[in-house]
Amino acid sequence: MGDKNRIIKPEDYAEPRCLLGEETYGSAPSAIMVPQQRIVEKMDEYMSRRDYDGAERHLLYWLEEAQLGKDKGGELMIRNELVGHYRKVGKKEAAMEHGEKALVLLKELGLENSTSGGTTYVNLATACNAFDENERAMELFEKARAVYENNGNTGKELLGGLYNNMALTCVSLKRYDEAFVYYDKAINAMSHVHAGELEIAITYLNMANAYELRDGLEASEGKINELLDKASDLLSDDHGAQEGYYAFVLEKCAPTFSYYGYFADAEYMDRKAKMIYERS
Numbered sequence: 129m130g131d132k133n134r135i136i137k138p139e140d141y142a143e144p145r146c147l148l149g150e151e152t153y154g155s156a157p158s159a160i161m162v163p164q165q166r167i168v169e170k171m172d173e174y175m176s177r178r179d180y181d182g183a184e185r186h187l188l189y190w191l192e193e194a195q196l197g198k199d200k201g202g203e204l205m206i207r208n209e210l211v212g213h214y215r216k217v218g219k220k221e222a223a224m225e226h227g228e229k230a231l232v233l234l235k236e237l238g239l240e241n242s243t244s245g246g247t248t249y250v251n252l253a254t255a256c257n258a259f260d261e262n263e264r265a266m267e268l269f270e271k272a273r274a275v276y277e278n279n280g281n282t283g284k285e286l287l288g289g290l291y292n293n294m295a296l297t298c299v300s301l302k303r304y305d306e307a308f309v310y311y312d313k314a315i316n317a318m319s320h321v322h323a324g325e326l327e328i329a330i331t332y333l334n335m336a337n338a339y340e341l342r343d344g345l346e347a348s349e350g351k352i353n354e355l356l357d358k359a360s361d362l363l364s365d366d367h368g369a370q371e372g373y374y375a376f377v378l379e380k381c382a383p384t385f386s387y388y389g390y391f392a393d394a395e396y397m398d399r400k401a402k403m404i405y406e407r408s
Contacts, residue, residue, distance in 0.1 A: 160197030162190050164205050171209060180217050187213060204233040204244070208251050215255040223259070227252035243282065246275035250290055257293070262300045269294045288317035288324065292331060295338075304342040311335050323369035326377045329362040333384045352388060360385070360393050375404035 167190050174183035187210050194202040207230040214223035230248050239245045253268035272290055276282040291314035298307035314331050318324035336355040339348035363381060366374040378397040386394035 159199045161199050162194045162197065162202035162206070164202055167202075167206065168209070180213070183213055184217075200233055200237055204230055204237065204239075204248070207233065208248055211251050211255050215258050220255075220259045223255045224252075227255055241275055241278075243275070243279060243286075246272040246279075246282070246286070246290075249275070250293065253297075254293060257297050257300065260300075262297050265297045266294070266301070269297060284317045284320045285324070285327075288314045288321060288327060291317060292327070292334070295331075296334065299334075299338050299341060302341075304338055307338050308335065311338070323367045323373075325362045325365075325367040326369055326374065329359040330377065330381065332356070332359040332362075333381060336388065337384070356385065356388055356390055356393075360390070363397065371404050375401040378404075 167186070170186055171183055174180075174186060187206055191203065191206045191210070194200075194206055207226040210226040211223050211230065214220075214226065227248075230252065234240050234245050234248055239248075249268045249272035253265040253272065256262070256265035256268065269290065273294070276287055276290060291310045295307040295310035295314065298304070298310060311331055311334070315328050318327040318331070321327070332355040336348075336352040336359075339351045339355075342348070345352075359381070363378060369377075378401040382394040382397040382401070385391075385397065
């Protein structure tokens with residue numbers, strides 16, 4: 129099994145959202161606002177069907193509407209969605225183009241130090257990481273960290289996701305000691321989040337991968353087994369998460385257990401995920 133199959137990246141199971149609805153932003157009073165919530169809900173419908181072409185048409189239509197209506201806040205939200213969309217379908221140039229334009233909009237709207245600013249930095253940084261531009265990704269993650277850590281209202285789930293992303297990028301850059309610091313921060317943050325145990329399990333699996341990359345499989349076997357045992361215990365229960373999400377996490381984690389020889393655990397997780405999908 130290839131290396132990529134055992135690395136569980138946040139973009140595999142979570143999508144950053146631009147949280148403009150919670151903030152005051154600088155669209156002109158005469159702007160015609162686009163329906164942000166409806167756009168996101170419709171986008172989720174397309175993605176649930178894996179209708180990537182439909183999702184792209186949907187976002188590009190509303191992007192034009194936002195531009196015509198001079199709704200810069202709506203345009204920022206849509207460009208964030210487009211970054212995530214083009215990242216998923218592997219279109220680097222399009223993802224980066226919309227990401228850079230989103231950064232320009234942040235400055236125009238005065239949102240660079242807001243939660244929406246932090247989320248935009250994370251969104252573009254995640255795309256940079258996906259396309260192996262890891263130095264640029266770390267620059268953007270650092271901007272997001274400055275915003276999130278200086279905002280007392282930042283949700284722990286946002287911090288946990290950010291630290292996990294930063295750790296993965298550090299691993300890509302072979303900055304392993306730094307990666308383990310961020311993994312520990314992610315675990316601490318997610319311990320305060322509802323159903324955060326599932327995210328912590330994913331972090332344990334990625335830590336196992338980092339130990340292997342740094343020290344080699346034989347030298348890190350003890351630590352890897354300890355981390356996989358912890359992850360297995362956490363994944364034995366849904367911890368109050370929605371069933372569909374629980375099944376999705378099990379499905380994503382199973383290949384890592386299989387890679388490290390935990391075949392019974394992997395089979396159990398695949399079987400349990402399938403049972404959940406069949407009854408939903």
